[in-house]
Amino acid sequence: MSGIISITDLSVVFPRPDGDIVAVDGVSVTVRPEERTAIIGETGSGKSILAAAILGLLPRGARVSGSVRYRGEELLTAGAHRLREIRRRHIALIPQSPIESLTPTMPVRRQLSEALDRRRGMDSVRAMDAVHAALAAVGFPRPQGSTHRYACRLSGGLAQRAVVAGATVRRPHWIIADEPTKGLDTLHRAQACRTLASAHRDTGAGLLLITHDLAVARAQSDRVLVMYGGVLIEDAPTHRFFTAPAHPYSRGLLASLPERGMVPIPGNPPAGGDREPGCRFAPRCSLVRPDCRPAYPPINQAGPSHGVRCVLYGGARK
Ligand SMILES: Nc1ncnc2c1ncn2[C@@H]1O[C@H](COP(=O)(O)OP(=O)(O)OP(=O)(O)O)[C@@H](O)[C@H]1O
Numbered sequence: 001m002s003g004i005i006s007i008t009d010l011s012v013v014f015p016r017p018d019g020d021i022v023a024v025d026g027v028s029v030t031v032r033p034e035e036r037t038a039i040i041g042e043t044g045s046g047k048s049i050l051a052a053a054i055l056g057l058l059p060r061g062a063r064v065s066g067s068v069r070y071r072g073e074e075l076l077t078a079g080a081h082r083l084r085e086i087r088r089r090h091i092a093l094i095p096q097s098p099i100e101s102l103t104p105t106m107p108v109r110r111q112l113s114e115a116l117d118r119r120r121g122m123d124s125v126r127a128m129d130a131v132h133a134a135l136a137a138v139g140f141p142r143p144q145g146s147t148h149r150y151a152c153r154l155s156g157g158l159a160q161r162a163v164v165a166g167a168t169v170r171r172p173h174w175i176i177a178d179e180p181t182k183g184l185d186t187l188h189r190a191q192a193c194r195t196l197a198s199a200h201r202d203t204g205a206g207l208l209l210i211t212h213d214l215a216v217a218r219a220q221s222d223r224v225l226v227m228y229g230g231v232l233i234e235d236a237p238t239h240r241f242f243t244a245p246a247h248p249y250s251r252g253l254l255a256s257l258p259e260r261g262m263v264p265i266p267g268n269p270p271a272g273g274d275r276e277p278g279c280r281f282a283p284r285c286s287l288v289r290p291d292c293r294p295a296y297p298p299i300n301q302a303g304p305s306h307g308v309r310c311v312l313y314g315g316a317r318k
């Protein structure tokens with residue numbers, strides 16, 4: 001089907017003499033452009049590395065296995081030229097460190113207008129108009145008068161908004177947004193979210209939204225994926241996730257929200273190199289049972305379109 005990204009048994013390992021770091025561990029999931037999908041999970045759970053693997057942007061030394069197919073095309077074995085084309089024309093990334101994705105010494109609006117897809121037949125004046133409109137939509141102050149605004153002069157928040165504008169103005173088929181609201185105040189967070197929402201609504205762009213902000217995930221997605229220690233542990237319709245989370249980790253995550261009592265999850269997230277057999281959440285889980293180890297629990301059904309890797313659902317299979 002057009003536009004689908006199909007990920008199968010994707011793993012990313014950083015080999016280390018003192019034990020490999022498994023950043024992404026056997027993730028299988030299919031995402032569709034019509035369904036805005038949020039990926040949540042604690043720091044270090046593998047969200048950014050998953051996004052980088054999809055787009056061929058893994059750090060040097062990473063070992064990747066499995067499959068990522070976009071419109072049927074395998075991306076893991078695609079050449080550098082093809083991957084650049086995919087990133088330019090098909091799947092735009094809003095990176096977690098936006099300032100690093102901008103050229104420091106070029107005016108921001110020129111960077112964005114030059115990146116506009118020439119296939120859209122835009123001359124430079126129309127391209128610049130589109131960039132001004134996109135920058136204004138994310139609350140960029142006086143976009144027309146900002147020739148002097150070199151990327152190196154931008155605050156983190158302005159760079160963040162410029163990159164959101166830059167991704168949406170190209171009208172990609174997909175936007176992978178890695179913490180697109182990080183560091184933004186309430187007003188600008190809302191503007192960035194509206195821009196992404198309208199890219200989805202008005203141009204049909206698929207949205208894969210990586211976020212720590214559960215309020216943003218709730219408002220901006222139709223489906224939630226939860227990562228823990230590199231493993232995809234829950235996959236649920238957003239409404240269901242926030243009303244009936246299944247995995248004990250997900251329940252803990254919601255219970256730690258201020259409006260739900262701010263009860264912290266005891267213990268710490270797993271460090272990259274420590275690989276105890278079985279469910280990686282088991283050491284922190286109050287509901288742990290013998291069958292949580294040694295095999296990782298399978299994906300069980302917790303409801304319609306609701307999968308969870310936990311033995312509490314669907315019996316205690318190995
Ligand atoms: N270049 C690297 N070399 C070795 N390990 C790495 C490298 N980059 C990431 N990792 C490890 O991979 C794991 C996943 O990292 P990732 O950046 O995907 O986490 P994340 O879920 O995006 O976290 P955050 O919410 O803080 O952005 C972590 O254990 C991290 O330490």
Ligand SMILES: [Mg+2]
Nearest residue numbers: 047048049096
């Ligand atoms: Mg990250």
